[in-house]
Amino acid sequence: xxxxxxxxxxxxxxxxxxxxxxCFIGVFIGTLVGVLPGIxxxxxxxxxxxxxxxxxxxxxxxxxxxxYYGSMYGGSTTSILVNIPGEATSVxxxxxxxxxxxxxxxxxxxxxxxxxxxxxxxxxxxxxxxxAPFLAxxxxxxxxxxxxxxxxxxxxxxxxxxxxxxxxxxxxxxxGVVLGLIGLDSITAQPRLTFDRIELYDGIGxxxxxxxxxxxxxxxxxIEQGVKRTITNTxxxxxxxxxxxxxxSAGPIGRGTVLGFFLGIIPGGGAVIAAFASYALEKRISxxxxxxxxxxxxxxxxxxxxxxxxxxxAFIPLLTLGIPPNVVMALLLGAFVIHNIQPGPLLMxxxxxxxxxxxxxxxxxxxxxxxxxxxxxxxxxxLLRLPYNILFPMILLFTVIGVFASSNNVFDLYxxxxxxxxxxxTRKLGYEAAPLVLAFVLGxxxxxxxxxxxxxxxxxxxxxxxxxxxxxxxxIAAIMLLMPLIPQLRRKREAVALEDGNN
Amino acid sequence: xxxxxxxxxxxxxxxxxxxxxxSLFVLEQGRRLGLGTVNAPGMGFMxxxxxxxxxxLSLGIAVQAIKHEGPSVRALWTDTRWVKTLIVVVTFGxxxxxxxxxxxxxxxIPLMLVLxxxxxxxRWSIAIPLAFGAPILxxxxxxxxxxxxxxxxxxxxx
Amino acid sequence: MKRTALALLSAAIFAVIAVPxxxxxxxxxxISLIVPWPAGGSTDIAMRAIAEAASKHLGQPVVVDxxxxxxxxxxxxxxxxxxxxxxxxxxxxxxxIFRLPLMQKTTWDADKDFTYIAHLTGYTFGVTVRADSxxxxxxxxxxxxxxxxGKVTYATPGSGTSLHIGMEQIAARDGxxxxxxxxxxxxxxxxxxxxxxxxxxxxxxxxxxxxxxxQLRLLMIWTANPSPNYPNVPTLRQLGYPFVFDSPFGIxxxxxxxxxxxxxxxxxxxxxxDDPQVKATLAKYxxxxxxxxxxxxxxFVKEVTETExxxxxxxxxxxxx
Numbered sequence: 017x018x019x020x021x022x023x024x025x026x027x028x029x030x031x032x033x034x035x036x037x038x039c040f041i042g043v044f045i046g047t048l049v050g051v052l053p054g055i056x057x058x059x060x061x062x063x064x065x066x067x068x069x070x071x072x073x074x075x076x077x078x079x080x081x082x083x084y085y086g087s088m089y090g091g092s093t094t095s096i097l098v099n100i101p102g103e104a105t106s107v108x109x110x111x112x113x114x115x116x117x118x119x120x121x122x123x124x125x126x127x128x129x130x131x132x133x134x135x136x137x138x139x140x141x142x143x144x145x146x147x148a149p150f151l152a153x154x155x156x157x158x159x160x161x162x163x164x165x166x167x168x169x170x171x172x173x174x175x176x177x178x179x180x181x182x183x184x185x186x187x188x189x190x191x192g193v194v195l196g197l198i199g200l201d202s203i204t205a206q207p208r209l210t211f212d213r214i215e216l217y218d219g220i221g222x223x224x225x226x227x228x229x230x231x232x233x234x235x236x237x238x239i240e241q242g243v244k245r246t247i248t249n250t251x252x253x254x255x256x257x258x259x260x261x262x263x264x265s266a267g268p269i270g271r272g273t274v275l276g277f278f279l280g281i282i283p284g285g286g287a288v289i290a291a292f293a294s295y296a297l298e299k300r301i302s303x304x305x306x307x308x309x310x311x312x313x314x315x316x317x318x319x320x321x322x323x324x325x326x327x328x329x330a331f332i333p334l335l336t337l338g339i340p341p342n343v344v345m346a347l348l349l350g351a352f353v354i355h356n357i358q359p360g361p362l363l364m365x366x367x368x369x370x371x372x373x374x375x376x377x378x379x380x381x382x383x384x385x386x387x388x389x390x391x392x393x394x395x396x397x398x399l400l401r402l403p404y405n406i407l408f409p410m411i412l413l414f415t416v417i418g419v420f421a422s423s424n425n426v427f428d429l430y431x432x433x434x435x436x437x438x439x440x441x442t443r444k445l446g447y448e449a450a451p452l453v454l455a456f457v458l459g460x461x462x463x464x465x466x467x468x469x470x471x472x473x474x475x476x477x478x479x480x481x482x483x484x485x486x487x488x489x490x491x492i493a494a495i496m497l498l499m500p501l502i503p504q505l506r507r508k509r510e511a512v513a514l515e516d517g518n519n
Numbered sequence: 520x521x522x523x524x525x526x527x528x529x530x531x532x533x534x535x536x537x538x539x540x541x542s543l544f545v546l547e548q549g550r551r552l553g554l555g556t557v558n559a560p561g562m563g564f565m566x567x568x569x570x571x572x573x574x575x576l577s578l579g580i581a582v583q584a585i586k587h588e589g590p591s592v593r594a595l596w597t598d599t600r601w602v603k604t605l606i607v608v609v610t611f612g613x614x615x616x617x618x619x620x621x622x623x624x625x626x627x628i629p630l631m632l633v634l635x636x637x638x639x640x641x642r643w644s645i646a647i648p649l650a651f652g653a654p655i656l657x658x659x660x661x662x663x664x665x666x667x668x669x670x671x672x673x674x675x676x677x
Numbered sequence: 678m679k680r681t682a683l684a685l686l687s688a689a690i691f692a693v694i695a696v697p698x699x700x701x702x703x704x705x706x707x708i709s710l711i712v713p714w715p716a717g718g719s720t721d722i723a724m725r726a727i728a729e730a731a732s733k734h735l736g737q738p739v740v741v742d743x744x745x746x747x748x749x750x751x752x753x754x755x756x757x758x759x760x761x762x763x764x765x766x767x768x769x770x771x772x773x774i775f776r777l778p779l780m781q782k783t784t785w786d787a788d789k790d791f792t793y794i795a796h797l798t799g800y801t802f803g804v805t806v807r808a809d810s811x812x813x814x815x816x817x818x819x820x821x822x823x824x825x826x827g828k829v830t831y832a833t834p835g836s837g838t839s840l841h842i843g844m845e846q847i848a849a850r851d852g853x854x855x856x857x858x859x860x861x862x863x864x865x866x867x868x869x870x871x872x873x874x875x876x877x878x879x880x881x882x883x884x885x886x887x888x889x890x891x892q893l894r895l896l897m898i899w900t901a902n903p904s905p906n907y908p909n910v911p912t913l914r915q916l917g918y919p920f921v922f923d924s925p926f927g928i929x930x931x932x933x934x935x936x937x938x939x940x941x942x943x944x945x946x947x948x949x950x951d952d953p954q955v956k957a958t959l960a961k962y963x964x965x966x967x968x969x970x971x972x973x974x975x976x977f978v979k980e981v982t983e984t985e986x987x988x989x990x991x992x993x994x995x996x997x998x
Contacts, residue, residue, distance in 0.1 A: 125600045176618060182581070183583070187576040187577060187580065190576065191538075193565060194573075197566060201562045208552055208563075228600045235607070236604050239607060240599045240600050241599060241600075323572065377676060403641075404639075405640075406641055406645070407636055409638070412630075413630075413653055413654065416627070417661065420669065426619050426670075430615050431616060436608075444595050445595075447534075463565040466564075466565060467560045474558045475556065475557035475558025517530065
């Protein structure tokens with residue numbers, strides 16, 4: 017078959033010694049920048065873009081892919097170990113990954129994140145080869161109205177999956193959207209909620225918000241509670257996932273892969289929503305949903321698989337339409353252009369060697385990552401053996417560095433401290449931080465899409481219900497919002513009845 | 520536990536009240552930024568409606584708090600070591616203040632010393648090498664390897 | 678994810694506080710170039726090619742930082758407000774920087790808040806529809822719009838861009854009413870017209886690959902002369918409109934930059950636009966080098982502001998105060 021021949025050709029490109037070396041360098045740098053919070057894959061890739069130009073386009077792109085995958089994995093490492101997500105896609109990994117670490121199961125958590133990513137990455141590459149041409153239309157089917165509704169669904173999903181009161185989660189999500197709107201308006205370039213502080217014209221940075229809400233708040237809460245749950249006391253047993261872990265994770269990885277692949281195609285917040293959606297799905301269909309948020313391995317496996325296959329799906333609009341759905345894809349596109357290669361629908365026909373070289377390099381990147389990181393798991397786990405009174409100051413130092421390295425701005429240190437306090441207080445009152453973070457990431461895009469959709473429909477609000485994809489998203493969101501109300505109402509009524517009976 | 524009733528010392532109720540105030544603020548900001556029309560929504564359109572949604576949600580929380588008696592504000596902090604938390608927060612605030620003027624190394628080393636000794640005192644023989652070693656290592660990695668410049672402060676150390 | 682991209686840029690911003698800027702050995706670290714359009718559009722691709730060539734001459738990487746929004750003004754406006762004039766933060770300056778202040782209240786003053794460095798190139802604008810659209814020619818669009826006022830939607834990379842203003846001038850001349858849908862840049866407008874969310878796309882040549890592959894149809898272009906790539910596509914003039922829109926652009930830094938640093942950057946970008954590889958990339962997108970040195974650029978800014986003022990006034994879009 018022609019397709020297989022081309023794929024083999026792609027592997028031949030990716031497996032030359034020089035390309036393997038580039039791949040290793042990429043994965044290594046990627047892991048490093050992923051573990052260092054604040055320095056994300058985008059800055060590393062932008063910086064290294066010129067370096068990649070000295071070699072062939074294939075080598076350069078293989079290295080880029082390696083950085084991307086490496087940093088994704090590095091981001092989940094910090095999520096699991098110290099509850100600091102490297103970027104928005106690894107926020108969900110904090111929920112159960114860090115709980116697992118607290119229970120002395122950091123090894124399996126890290127292991128399943130690596131294996132899950134690897135499996136999903138592989139599946140995504142296969143998906144890309146087989147069905148990419150048929151999915152070109154899928155990406156552009158999402159116009160402003162559809163994207164708005166999808167994001168609404170994403171937010172409802174995340175409020176649905178968080179523990180505790182739905183009202184509180186919705187409130188946190190709304191607050192997140194408002195925070196996301198701070199800065200210059202995307203349509204008129206007017207400042208909003210900036211209070212004449214020029215630091216706010218850029219909007220609030222994601223890094224200080226996330227580090228504050230997760231890292232700093234975690235430390236503050238733990239300091240206050242004292243030594244109740246130190247990791248040192250727990251015996252750290254097996255480093256890799258055991259048979260039971262695998263049995264629990266197999267389904268989530270499979271479902272996460274499919275979900276991530278399709279959501280990744282959609283431009284905008286696809287990959288982030290994919291991770292959250294996968295978590296919600298697993299919690300929903302689990303027989304033991306109460307384990308989620310308390311160290312369920314499914315809650316690590318699913319989202320990690322989803323965000324990795326989303327990265328694969330993201331290639332579809334780039335390679336079939338020349339529309340990069342996220343910044344990382346755009347950087348790859350930039351690399352093509354500088355080598356005088358026209359990105360877009362004709363790439364697959366004109367330069368099949370390059371097209372398949374890129375795709376197989378993603379696969380190679382995943383293999384490398386697995387090989388490189390599995391031996392490191394033991395080392396990462398050792399880190400948790402540090403007594404908490406040494407670990408906590410180190411985590412705080414880590415957050416300071418992360419925030420400062422990402423913006424070089426002292427203002428962001430204060431933002432982080434403020435969000436640390438907010439995170440600490442809201443935790444006390446049972447408000448979850450995850451909805452706020454997702455809403456914060458999506459807020460500005462969502463608002464822009466709402467306004468654009470209304471302009472297109474000439475102010476017709478029913479446009480959101482008339483378009484099928486949008487209507488489906490909103491319908492699912494409505495069901496999710498209403499469903500928990502019913503049993504809750506019933507339970508409440510019963511509780512009241514019981515009390516009355518006792519009186 | 521009392522079954523219901525309005526008690527001022529109810530943390531949940533306070534939570535709802537604070538959120539309500541925030542939502543009014545958001546609503547007002549949205550109104551000021553301009554709502555536009557429905558076929559050309561203005562800058563404050565989304566904010567205004569979000570403010571209304573938030574106000575409704577926070578009222579809902581307040582109502583639940585009155586009906587179902589949340590913990591008192593005091594109860595949230597009893598049996599906790601809140602003094603230590605406070606020390607960390609204040610130290611951190613001061614640190615942000617000193618960061619630029621003293622430079623990274625001169626502000627971070629004392630920060631680490633305070634944190635290592637304040638939370639649950641680490642032995643001096645460990646605390647001192649760690650407080651000096653960790654920031655210097657970080658400084659070296661960032662400044663030398665990654666070429667990210669850290670503030671040097673008025674004494675230009677670092 | 679977008680926010681992490683700010684990392685480098687801001688690194689550049691703050692480093693000045695840490696280390697006194699020295700014009701002699703400039704640059705000593707990566708320079709951040711703000712491109713106020715989403716990644717993947719024609720401007721982004723062209724700027725990336727230019728940045729890459731310029732970094733060879735500067736000896737430091739020029740890192741492109743995409744900050745889309747506000748018709749290409751959010752990025753430069755943020756730079757003007759927050760960046761240090763040390764040469765480590767520069768931005769692409771689209772024409773909207775001069776035009777938007779005439780239409781509404783803005784946070785910047787085009788005369789005072791920037792240090793103009795060099796003028797680089799201009800665009801080829803074109804109107805495209807999806808291949809299966811009922812509009813075969815521009816005349817079909819006009820006919821439809823006359824029968825259905827306001828029903829024709831067109832995607833632009835932002836309000837007040839040359840695409841928006843140009844389209845409104847064309848519509849005013851024909852006495853038709855069309856509805857603008859502002860997006861953030863070429864990658865988004867391509868998706869909007871491909872997905873059938875808007876009827877037309879009015880954008881610079883980011884549509885090229887899609888037109889070449891037959892997924893979009895190019896109805897007209899707005900340059901003075903027909904494009905060598907599309908000799909059969911009529912220009913505005915050929916269609917009888919007395920207009921040419923090409924919206925040239927250059928680069929600038931925050932106000933108060935050291936002239937020596939300005940000269941260093943200027944020289945590197947001048948060499949970059951002369952680079953044959955850059956020229957080849959530009960040609961792919963039908964862009965033509967339109968170089969002006971620092972002094973001429975400053976003069977040009979004044980002229981543009983005056984002509985724009987008239988156009989904006991004529992269309993009734995002028996700021997009311």
